[in-house]
Amino acid sequence: MSYSNSAPIPSWWKRLYSVWYRHFRVYTSNFYSNAFPPFFEPLIFLVGLGLGLGSFIPEINGMGYLLFLAGGIMVTSAMYTAAFECTYGTYIRLVIDRIYDGMLGSPLLVRDIIWGEILFVGTKGFFFSLAVLIVVSCFGIVKEPLSILVPGVGFLTGVIFAALSLVITSLVHNINHFNFYLTGCLSPMFFFAGVVFPLANLPLGLQYFAEILPLTHVVRLARALISPELLNFNLVYDFLYCLVFLVVMSWLAIKGLEKRMID
Amino acid sequence: MTETEAGDYAIKINNLNKSFQTFQAVRNLQFTVAKATCFGLLGPNGAGKTTTLKLLYGKAKPDLTPETQIDVFGLDPHKGALGIKSFAGIVPQQDNLDSELNVRDNLRVYAKFYGLSPQETQKQIDNLLSFMELEEKALAKVKELSGGMQRRLTIARALINHPRLLILDEPTTGLDPQVRHLIWNKLRELKNTGVTILLTTHYMEEAFQICDRIIIMDKGEKILEGSPRDLLRANLxxxxxxxxxxxxxxxxxxxxxxxxxxxxxxxxxxxxxxxxxxxxxxxxxxxxxxxxxxxxxxxxxxxxxxxxxxxxxxxx
Structure with a gap:
C-alpha cells in the first residue's frame, strides 16, 4: 500500500457516467427479475384493454384502437418505471441503505448524483419503451419504420418523470407518502393525458388541463412516430415543453435533495 | 509542533462551528493534524465527532464566521470538496455498501467514481482484497458477509484511490477483538507509508494503540488535546x-x-x-x-x- 500524490478530479461526464454505471450494475445484477416485466406488462395491456375493450371501439381518427393504445403504453411503461425508481428506489438509497452517503465520500457532487440517476432512469425508459415496441411489432400492430425512434421518446419520458419524482422524494419523509403521488398524481394522469382515449373526448376545461401534464406531450410524440400522418410542426412545442419541464424539475430536485444529503 | 507551524500540516481547523436549528453540534473547534500521523477525536455520543469529520469533506456545511478556517492539504471544502475527496478516503460510521453487488463489484463501482482506468482498478482491487484479507470472499455478495468483513470492505473501498488522507468514523465499533487488531495493524501500516489518518472512536484502547495525538470532545467542544500518554500522565x-x-x-x-x-x-x-x-x-x-x-x-x-x-x- 502506498499513497498517491496525484489525485486528479474526474471530469463531469466521467462522474455522471460513474453514477450511471453504479445503477446499471445494480440493475443488471438481478437481470432476470428486472428484464422480463417490461415485456409482460404491454402484453397484459394489449390483451386486457386492446382486445377486450378495443373490440367495442371501431377506430379513433382513422387509427385502430390497438395502435392508438400502443402509442400510449410505450410511454406510460417508461413513466411508471421512472416513477418507481425515483420514489421508492431513491428513498431507499437515501434513507435506508445510505448509498448516497457512500457516493458523497467519493469525488461526486450532489448534482452529479442527481444527473447520473436521471440519465440512468432515462436509459431504463428507453429500454421499457423498446420492450413495448418489440411486443407490438411482433403482433404486427406497429409497422412504420419511424417507430424505431420511439425508445428515444421513452428516454425523454424517463428523464422528465425521474426529475419530477426526485422532486417529490426530496419532500417525502415517510415512504408511505409516495402513495399520494403514485395514485393521486400518476394514475389520474394516465387517464387524462390521452393514453387510453383521445383528449378530444374530454370537456374543454380538462383538455386545457391535459396540456399542463407532461405525459400528454410525450404521448403525442410517441404516437406521431408510430403513425406518421400525425406528424406536424406543433410537436416541436411538445418537445420544448418536455425540455423546460426537465430543466425546472431537475433544478428543484438538486436543491431539494441537497438539503437531504448535506447536513 | 514546529513542523506544523512551518505549514507542513495535513489539516488545520480554526474556529469551526456547526449548528442544527437550535442545537450546536460543534463549538469553536480548533486543531491541527500533522502529516503522516494518526489523529483521534474522542468523545461520548453527541460530542460532535462525526459532524467534525463531515465538515472536512463537504458532507456538512459549517456555520460561517469570518474566522472560520478549514484547510485540508491546502483546500477548503467549501470550494474544493471534489479535490479533497479525490485524494481522501472516507469510512463512514455506518457501512453503506451495495448489498446487491458482490465484493469485487462494490470496489469496481467505487473505483469508477474516482475515474480509475480498468487496468488500474483490477490491480488495485487485487491489492486491496489481499491487504484486507478478503480474497476468499471476492465473489460473495455483501449481504453474505459478516459485520467484520463488511467493515473491512468499507475500509478497502476507501483505499481504492491510494488516499493521502484517510478519514474513519468509528472504524472498529461493534467488531470482535481479532478484527479490531487486524484493522489497527493495517492503519499503522498505512501511517508508516505516509498516509495521514483522522479517526473518531469511543475506544480508549484504540486511541492508545494507534493515535499519535488525540483530542477529547464533549458537547461540541475540545476539552483536552495531546498524546494519549501525556494526557494520562498530566491529568490522572x-x-x-x-x-x-x-x-x-x-x-x-x-x-x-x-x-x-x-x-x-x-x-x-x-x-x-x-x-x-x-x-x-x-x-x-x-x-x-x-x-x-x-x-x-x-x-x-x-x-x-x-x-x-x-x-x-x-x-x-
Whole structure:
C-alpha cells in the first residue's frame, strides 16, 4: 500500500457516467427479475384493454384502437418505471441503505448524483419503451419504420418523470407518502393525458388541463412516430415543453435533495 | 509542533462551528493534524465527532464566521470538496455498501467514481482484497458477509484511490477483538507509508494503540488535546481501585484515604479511588475488608470519564 500524490478530479461526464454505471450494475445484477416485466406488462395491456375493450371501439381518427393504445403504453411503461425508481428506489438509497452517503465520500457532487440517476432512469425508459415496441411489432400492430425512434421518446419520458419524482422524494419523509403521488398524481394522469382515449373526448376545461401534464406531450410524440400522418410542426412545442419541464424539475430536485444529503 | 507551524500540516481547523436549528453540534473547534500521523477525536455520543469529520469533506456545511478556517492539504471544502475527496478516503460510521453487488463489484463501482482506468482498478482491487484479507470472499455478495468483513470492505473501498488522507468514523465499533487488531495493524501500516489518518472512536484502547495525538470532545467542544500518554500522565493518578457495592465510607476509612492522599468518587454504587501509590491502594483494599475489589492501572477511559462526566447525556 502506498499513497498517491496525484489525485486528479474526474471530469463531469466521467462522474455522471460513474453514477450511471453504479445503477446499471445494480440493475443488471438481478437481470432476470428486472428484464422480463417490461415485456409482460404491454402484453397484459394489449390483451386486457386492446382486445377486450378495443373490440367495442371501431377506430379513433382513422387509427385502430390497438395502435392508438400502443402509442400510449410505450410511454406510460417508461413513466411508471421512472416513477418507481425515483420514489421508492431513491428513498431507499437515501434513507435506508445510505448509498448516497457512500457516493458523497467519493469525488461526486450532489448534482452529479442527481444527473447520473436521471440519465440512468432515462436509459431504463428507453429500454421499457423498446420492450413495448418489440411486443407490438411482433403482433404486427406497429409497422412504420419511424417507430424505431420511439425508445428515444421513452428516454425523454424517463428523464422528465425521474426529475419530477426526485422532486417529490426530496419532500417525502415517510415512504408511505409516495402513495399520494403514485395514485393521486400518476394514475389520474394516465387517464387524462390521452393514453387510453383521445383528449378530444374530454370537456374543454380538462383538455386545457391535459396540456399542463407532461405525459400528454410525450404521448403525442410517441404516437406521431408510430403513425406518421400525425406528424406536424406543433410537436416541436411538445418537445420544448418536455425540455423546460426537465430543466425546472431537475433544478428543484438538486436543491431539494441537497438539503437531504448535506447536513 | 514546529513542523506544523512551518505549514507542513495535513489539516488545520480554526474556529469551526456547526449548528442544527437550535442545537450546536460543534463549538469553536480548533486543531491541527500533522502529516503522516494518526489523529483521534474522542468523545461520548453527541460530542460532535462525526459532524467534525463531515465538515472536512463537504458532507456538512459549517456555520460561517469570518474566522472560520478549514484547510485540508491546502483546500477548503467549501470550494474544493471534489479535490479533497479525490485524494481522501472516507469510512463512514455506518457501512453503506451495495448489498446487491458482490465484493469485487462494490470496489469496481467505487473505483469508477474516482475515474480509475480498468487496468488500474483490477490491480488495485487485487491489492486491496489481499491487504484486507478478503480474497476468499471476492465473489460473495455483501449481504453474505459478516459485520467484520463488511467493515473491512468499507475500509478497502476507501483505499481504492491510494488516499493521502484517510478519514474513519468509528472504524472498529461493534467488531470482535481479532478484527479490531487486524484493522489497527493495517492503519499503522498505512501511517508508516505516509498516509495521514483522522479517526473518531469511543475506544480508549484504540486511541492508545494507534493515535499519535488525540483530542477529547464533549458537547461540541475540545476539552483536552495531546498524546494519549501525556494526557494520562498530566491529568490522572497512575492507579485506580474499584470497589463495587460500596455506597458510603466509615470515618476510619475516610481518615485513611485522606492520610494517603487518595482521591475518590462514588458512581453507580461503586467507589473509585485514585492514587500514584500502588501500595497504599493495595493495602486499602486488603486491610479494610471491603470485599471484592479491582486494582488496576489508570487508563484513558478513566481520563475520558473524568473530563466528560460519568452520567449519561441526552444524546447517549
Amino acid at each position: 493518578e497512575k492507579h485506580v481501585l474499584e470497589i463495587p457495592w460500596l455506597r458510603a465510607l466509615s470515618n476510619s476509612t475516610e481518615t485513611y484515604l485522606q492520610k494517603h492522599q487518595i482521591r475518590y468518587e462514588f458512581f453507580n454504587d461503586t467507589l473509585f479511588a485514585y492514587s500514584n501509590s500502588y501500595e497504599s491502594l493495595a493495602s486499602f483494599g486488603e486491610n479494610l475488608k471491603l470485599g471484592d475489589y479491582y486494582l488496576r492501572n489508570a487508563n484513558l477511559e478513566d481520563l475520558f470519564l473524568k473530563v466528560t462526566g460519568r452520567s449519561l447525556n441526552e444524546l447517549q
